Amino acid sequence: MKIIKINVESPEKEKIGMVLDILRQGGTAVYPTDTVYGLAANIFREKAVLDVYEMKERSLDKPMSVCVSRVEDIKKIAFFDEHVEGIIKKILPGPYTLILNRKKNVPTQITSGSDKIGVRIPDNNICREISREFPITTTSANISGHSAPKSAQEAWEELDDHPDIIIDSGPCNGGISSTVVDLTVNPPIVLREGEGMKKLLNCIK
Structure with a gap:
């Protein structure tokens, strides 16, 4: 297991490449997000995703959200209409997990067999860089049921040396989990209140 420091304002290309x-x-x-530290695996690598479940001691019946780099990338893995796209563009990047209808290319182990998927584009340069080639898991880097880590040190204390690499960019600005909103229904339904609630409510009125 390696720990590397990456500048969140201007991520070093060689370190992102690593x-x-x-x-x-x-x-x-x-890796850091705009809320808490997350645990990443390429969602198209089955063993890697199972490793994330094992590290977190998380039930395979519980789906995991994914992180992508751009709104255009969401279209590769989920369906949504122009109205929903308008909401998405107003709030992303930001501290939100959007529930959308998944496309068939999304592995069912990520969604635990559901036809829906949770998607994030955090307001953080590092996670957008490491998800630019493929979606990554964006579950918090802690044992299930424990507090989500706000720093690389807290994540290391939770998961020990099981992750292959830990990115340290200092403490996360948010410190609480993302707001989860279901955009497959009209009007949208907030499933979990977290960061950015006021902005979200203004955008989905």
């Missing part, structure tokens, strides 16, 4: 190499090969990484 993380991408690990994820391409089916490894796992701890």
